[in-house]
Amino acid sequence: xxxxxxxxxxxxxxxxxxxxxxxxxxxxxxxxxxxxxxxxxxxxxxxxxxxxxxxxxxxxxxxxxxxxxxxxxxxxxxxxxxxxxxxxxxxxxxxxxxxxxxxxxxxxxxxxxxxxxxxxxxxxxxxxxxxxxxxxxxxxxxxxxxxxxxxxxxxxxxxxxxxxxxxxxxxxxxxxxxxxxxxxxxxxxxxxxxxxxxxxxxxxxxxxxxxxxxxxxxxxxxxxxxxxxxxxxxxxxxxxxxxxxxxxxxxxxxxxxxxxxxxxxxxxxxxxxxxxxxxxxxxxxxxxxxxxxxxxxxxxxxxxxxxxxxxxxxxxxxxxxxxxxxxxxxxxxxxxxxxxxxxxxxxxxxxxxxxxxxxxxxxxxxxxxxxxxxxxxxxxxxxxxxxxxxxxxxxxxxxxxxxxxxxxxxxxxxxxxxxxxxxxxxxxxxxxxxxxxxxxxxxxxxxxxxxxxxxxxxxxxxxx
Amino acid sequence: xxxxxxxxxxxxxxxxxxxxxxxxxxxxxxxxxxxxxxxxxxxxxxxxxxxxxxxxxxxxxxxxxxxxxxxxxxxxxxxxxxxxxxxxxxxxxxxxxxxxxxxxxxxxxxxxxxxxxxxxxxxxxxxxxxxxxxxxxxxxxxxxxxxxxxxxxxxxxxxxxxxxxxxxxxxxxxxxxxxxxxxxxxxxxxxxxxxxxxxxxxxxxxxxxxxxxxxxxxxxxxxxxxxxxxxxxxxxxxxxxxxxxxxxxxxxxxxxxxxxxxxxxxxxxxxxxxxxxxxxxxxxxxxxxxxxxxxxxxxxxxxxxxxxxxxxxxxxxxxxxxxxxxxxxxxxxxxxxxxxxxxxxxxxxxxxxxxxxxxxxxxxxxxxxxxxxxxxxxxxxxxxxxxxxxxxxxxxxxxxxxxxxxxxxxxxxxxxxxxxxxxxxxxxxxxxxxxxxxxxxxxxxxxxxxxxxxxxxxxxxxxxxx
Numbered sequence: 064x065x066x067x068x069x070x071x072x073x074x075x076x077x078x079x080x081x082x083x084x085x086x087x088x089x090x091x092x093x094x095x096x097x098x099x100x101x102x103x104x105x106x107x108x109x110x111x112x113x114x115x116x117x118x119x120x121x122x123x124x125x126x127x128x129x130x131x132x133x134x135x136x137x138x139x140x141x142x143x144x145x146x147x148x149x150x151x152x153x154x155x156x157x158x159x160x161x162x163x164x165x166x167x168x169x170x171x172x173x174x175x176x177x178x179x180x181x182x183x184x185x186x187x188x189x190x191x192x193x194x195x196x197x198x199x200x201x202x203x204x205x206x207x208x209x210x211x212x213x214x215x216x217x218x219x220x221x222x223x224x225x226x227x228x229x230x231x232x233x234x235x236x237x238x239x240x241x242x243x244x245x246x247x248x249x250x251x252x253x254x255x256x257x258x259x260x261x262x263x264x265x266x267x268x269x270x271x272x273x274x275x276x277x278x279x280x281x282x283x284x285x286x287x288x289x290x291x292x293x294x295x296x297x298x299x300x301x302x303x304x305x306x307x308x309x310x311x312x313x314x315x316x317x318x319x320x321x322x323x324x325x326x327x328x329x330x331x332x333x334x335x336x337x338x339x340x341x342x343x344x345x346x347x348x349x350x351x352x353x354x355x356x357x358x359x360x361x362x363x364x365x366x367x368x369x370x371x372x373x374x375x376x377x378x379x380x381x382x383x384x385x386x387x388x389x390x391x392x393x394x395x396x397x398x399x400x401x402x403x404x405x406x407x408x409x410x411x412x413x414x415x416x417x418x419x420x421x422x423x424x425x426x427x428x429x430x431x432x433x434x435x436x437x438x439x440x441x442x443x444x445x446x447x448x449x450x451x452x453x454x455x456x457x458x459x460x461x462x463x464x465x466x467x468x469x470x471x472x473x474x475x476x477x478x479x480x481x482x483x484x485x486x487x488x489x490x491x492x493x494x495x496x497x498x499x500x501x502x503x504x505x506x507x508x509x510x511x512x513x514x515x516x517x518x519x520x521x522x523x524x525x526x527x
Numbered sequence: 528x529x530x531x532x533x534x535x536x537x538x539x540x541x542x543x544x545x546x547x548x549x550x551x552x553x554x555x556x557x558x559x560x561x562x563x564x565x566x567x568x569x570x571x572x573x574x575x576x577x578x579x580x581x582x583x584x585x586x587x588x589x590x591x592x593x594x595x596x597x598x599x600x601x602x603x604x605x606x607x608x609x610x611x612x613x614x615x616x617x618x619x620x621x622x623x624x625x626x627x628x629x630x631x632x633x634x635x636x637x638x639x640x641x642x643x644x645x646x647x648x649x650x651x652x653x654x655x656x657x658x659x660x661x662x663x664x665x666x667x668x669x670x671x672x673x674x675x676x677x678x679x680x681x682x683x684x685x686x687x688x689x690x691x692x693x694x695x696x697x698x699x700x701x702x703x704x705x706x707x708x709x710x711x712x713x714x715x716x717x718x719x720x721x722x723x724x725x726x727x728x729x730x731x732x733x734x735x736x737x738x739x740x741x742x743x744x745x746x747x748x749x750x751x752x753x754x755x756x757x758x759x760x761x762x763x764x765x766x767x768x769x770x771x772x773x774x775x776x777x778x779x780x781x782x783x784x785x786x787x788x789x790x791x792x793x794x795x796x797x798x799x800x801x802x803x804x805x806x807x808x809x810x811x812x813x814x815x816x817x818x819x820x821x822x823x824x825x826x827x828x829x830x831x832x833x834x835x836x837x838x839x840x841x842x843x844x845x846x847x848x849x850x851x852x853x854x855x856x857x858x859x860x861x862x863x864x865x866x867x868x869x870x871x872x873x874x875x876x877x878x879x880x881x882x883x884x885x886x887x888x889x890x891x892x893x894x895x896x897x898x899x900x901x902x903x904x905x906x907x908x909x910x911x912x913x914x915x916x917x918x919x920x921x922x923x924x925x926x927x928x929x930x931x932x933x934x935x936x937x938x939x940x941x942x943x944x945x946x947x948x949x950x951x952x953x954x955x956x957x958x959x960x961x962x963x964x965x966x967x968x969x970x971x972x973x974x975x976x977x978x979x980x981x982x983x984x985x986x987x988x989x990x991x992x993x
Binding site for chain 1: 544545546547548549550551552553554556557558560561576579580581582583584585586587588589590592593596597598599600601602603604605606607608610611618619621622623624625626628629630640641642645646674675676677679746747748749750751752753912931934
């Protein structure tokens, strides 16, 4: 039966019960699991994980080895900007047909790579294996070796069949692939106070904003990985003396490799919200033990906050007491969002992620208010359930979550990689406040049926 | 230092060098399971289920949501490595159980992916085993084979309409004299609503397969619907075998081995009117002629008035468009319909491209273009890179197709008329009307105004009166 439901009539699947937790309960909480079949997870697959991590490397050729679907669905869908080459915004695929699935796709891959390299002259090529390739057993590594020898361009296999683990396994495959470039160029000209910005995807130019902060306090940014990424930057990023890891889900593996093999320490940071951005700059200055840098950082923070705080304060007045739900990809983003919403006078009543681990969720539990529902690897029905039960005013998520909010007359803020508005840094906080306010305070909600239950009778007087 | 890639445009092609042929660059097609999901979304209470890795379902959901801006829940059996090796039966069963428990669907539409096809999962057997294990309780399951390595989303779309009528339509000894079946191509929600309305004008009730007009463009909700309301009911589909006629609004289906319409004809004896996507006066005339024949009624005066106004508009604006050229791309049926329309208003469709390799597509296109094909390039099975390279050479005045043509339009400095699927950089793609005189009027106005706007925009003086 296709029934109309309210929040309390939607149930959580037994298989997933341990992945839904309320702050204040003593229940166990589970995460880091495969998605349950038929649960309609919001997660994608391992292939997607690898693709999203490496895709912003703008002067590399990215070719998806497999039938067409995997390549075409992520053709230029994300907002990772490049200050130069735009090669990453194309979708290249071997587009395997039936006969290649039967007889193997190696020949087509080789021919494709040679032609594409000849034509586009990329700095390197990444070859993503999809489900089919994982299955038919094409020797992608051998083809990559051959083509590297023939063309002199590094062709790097990315072992990412969709079924191979979760999206996180794809992150790992991407890090392994990226690491193949690390250490292959000289580190001349890299200063002592230098960093790599890792897990920064330059959505709407955010990496450029963050880079400027560091330049202002005298820190050299060697590589932004992978937003506005360049092959040559990756080759020499082992020359940096500190890794700042923003999206830990995607980049922890690469930063660990850099730590283990090159002795570069890592720090987890966030550039979302005033507090976290300031903290990231202070942590860096502290790491380098440079008092002049710390002075500069403090001055920068003061100056920037002074610029934006008054307008944010004005928004806070209007948003105070509103309730928010958030469901995002990685956990670090969730922590920052809880704090940023609090800075706007709003309360987070539902927080969830696609890929958080136990440690992440411990931290999330700590910063949330009692009664907050925390979900791991959720699905549309569960999210709708809590939107209704908690009667939220705002939902923060990505494209797949948007219709859940809008159908129910709830404001929405896009905080995933497809957005076109920079939300990072001090300036980003203003954009965030502005984005939230424009949705939450929009006059359209009064027409939403759920917000205007009497409309029916008003429109049809006498029809009680 | 400038790198070689600096001259790369967002469309992705540097100015020089021989074009790569082996790889697909910026495909002008999507995969077959997306087409299947579209059709399943057009059936009441149906939940689409993709048997394979979960990424397929998530990607397709994301892609459809970006166009329709509606909830698109698609389940997956979420294959892991073990399932890829040992088969997906276990996950299939669990997945179906979870879907029933959460969504309480009236039908589950099971489509395969390239993964489950390649490991050779026997879907019919698995469905039977599932139903045996559950004493055939629960909703029916319909299966369609949609490996992504053969065909495109259009093929998946029509394969699914065929699978559904094969499974549910019942042969009948009597005819429902005022009922027609409509098998539309991959049209907009507004098109589906308009076709239904047109049938009603002729006193006919219609069963559209699929009918996602409400499920993919519905109202705002006062409570949560597990499955969006709307769609063709299973009872209606069962009765399709008793309708008085079928209208198949797809040129490409006329040439395939078997279509939903031809099945209804051969298995249930329902007469088939094989038509095209009715854009433009001539193709719309064919639709109305069929409706007249079936209903025994003359064209209602409101429709005749719409036609008259459209002819009047053609005349009023003919000089603004006559002699102009356009490049268009998209689903094979859309391109034929659109090319027919453009050629009848005097715009030469000099580049007609589709990512599909539909049998005899060029011949079908040829038959619909007024003034012959001498200057028309018909590109079947192409990608956007190839289209871009031909467009650079042919220099059309206008580009017509999905949002995916934007980088090319920007590069060439010509307007892009966003039509078809997906339209994800503008709002309202799903309610854009193309069919019938009314739809033609809308698309005609858009075409003319695109030319006028370009003329105004690029003139040195900036005309204020045209």
